[in-house]
Amino acid sequence: MAKEYDVIIIGAGPGGLTAALYAARANLNVLILDRGPYGGQMNNTDAIDNYPGFTEVKGPELAEKMYQSAMKFKPDFEYGDVQAVSLDGENKIVKTDTAEYTAKVVIIASGADHKKLNVPGEEEYSGRGVSYCAVCDAAFFKDEDVAVIGGGDSAIEEGIYLSQLAKSVTVIHRRDQLRAQPDLQKKAFANKKMKFIWNAQTQAIEGDGNKITDIAYKDKKTGEEKKLQVAGVFIYVGVIPQTAPFKNLDILDEYGWVKTDDHMRTKVPGILALGDVRAKDLRQIANAVGDGSIAGQEAYNYLQNLDD
Template identity: 75%
Template sequence: MAKKYDVIIIGAGPGGMTAALYAARANLSVLMLDRGVYGGQMNNTGAIDNYPGLPDVTGPELGEKMYQGTMKFGPEFVYGEVKQVKLDGNDRIVVTDNDEYVAPVILIATGSEHKHLGVAGEEEYQGRGVSYCAVCDAAFFKDEDIAVIGGGDSAIEEGLYLAQTAKKVTVIHRRDQLRAQPILQKRAFANDKMDFIWNAQTEEIIGDENKVTGVKYKDKVTGEEKTLPVAGVFIYVGVQPQTAPFEDLGITDEHGWIISDDHMKTKIPGIFALGDVRQKDLRQIATAVGEGSIAGQEAFKYIQSLND
């Protein structure tokens, strides 16, 4: 028999934890599911300086604070990878790799993940010089030359983090200017340990039998192919939604992002989506928390409507 709850929250990042807090405070029985450690992508983030009230906190620290604050209201937290969500009248059945759970309300907060470049050597050298997480792997490249591929907020934030311990950080970007916020650009350009290669198309990540030794790229202006010797390559070229288990529900757009309104409602009653998994412009901790509070309150309202 599948265990029953009022609300099942899929994803334990900042949005999911906030939704769990609000739903549990409303005296609902709440299950929070995640395939990994609570905190989501915050666990891969160094210094966070844009979350109100906590001007000097690391991602893992903020994740732990949120988790402790949420769990004191009594939701359950279970590890499990969601494979499918099935509909049965007012019941929503969540099928994981270990078990099945049932609730009238599902809140999807599975977030997004880093895209891969898809170039030769990327998969081969993952864990041996190729990384998508500066906080996780910066210590392995102390006093080494490192490349960061990308030009958005994540690329520059992580480049600045790496520059604290690396010998040199070279940002390789396919355009002639960064897309990161102006304040991040200002910090990066002022950092003596950061350099930039513009209009560069990454072609291949090269190495020996054990580790990365460089990045091959093509100058898009001249067509010349060049090699940058580095010991590590950190890739930040965008994100994609983690929505594979929900494709059959018909609630995603053509890119896989879930469509939900200002109340976090999808087109299926009782199924809500919040945080970075949504079709929207700004994906930040603060926006995920705000949407989590809305979703938690909407879950309560929906449960009440079923009992009217």
């Protein structure tokens, strides 16, 4: 038999944990589901210096504090890889790889993953010179030479942002022209701190065991192998929303992001979404937490209205 809850939260990142805190604090019966450790991508971040209340905090430490705050109100926590969510009247059925659960409200907080280059050194130096978020990590590279890999809007926007702090920003792109919007290109080309390497295929991210030292790449036209010395590399080759289990609900946009209103509600009553999985511009811990507080309260409001 499927175990019944008032609210099931899919994902235990900062937004999901906040939603759990608010919903469980309202005396709802809450289940948090995640396929991995609670905290989400915070666990992959060495230091966070843009979350209010902390001048700097280790990612795993902040994840632990958020988890303990939520668990104070005694939601259940289960590991499971969600395979599908289906509807049965007002009930939602959540199937994982190991079990089945039902609830009146489902909150999708499954997040998004950065596309990886899948080159040697990328995983090894993640959080130690390799980053996927300039807004998060630019301050750690003040007056240093850094690189941005990519040529789309995100890569160029973040390159411009990095140039405010870094000594120099070299954009490494595998094509001979950028894919970013013309106005962004104009700003980037006019920025004296920004340089460009064209037709470059990244081969490896190299380091000394503690931090990265350079990027090895190949000139696609000449075949020549080269290296660029940098203190940090920011990778922007795409972001993938983790929404495959929700395709049948017709709540996704053409790119796979969940569409919601300002109350985190999707078009399906009782299904909410928050954080990085939503169709939005800024994906940060702070606004995921904000989304989570709204979603937790909205879950309570929805259930109260069902009882009226």
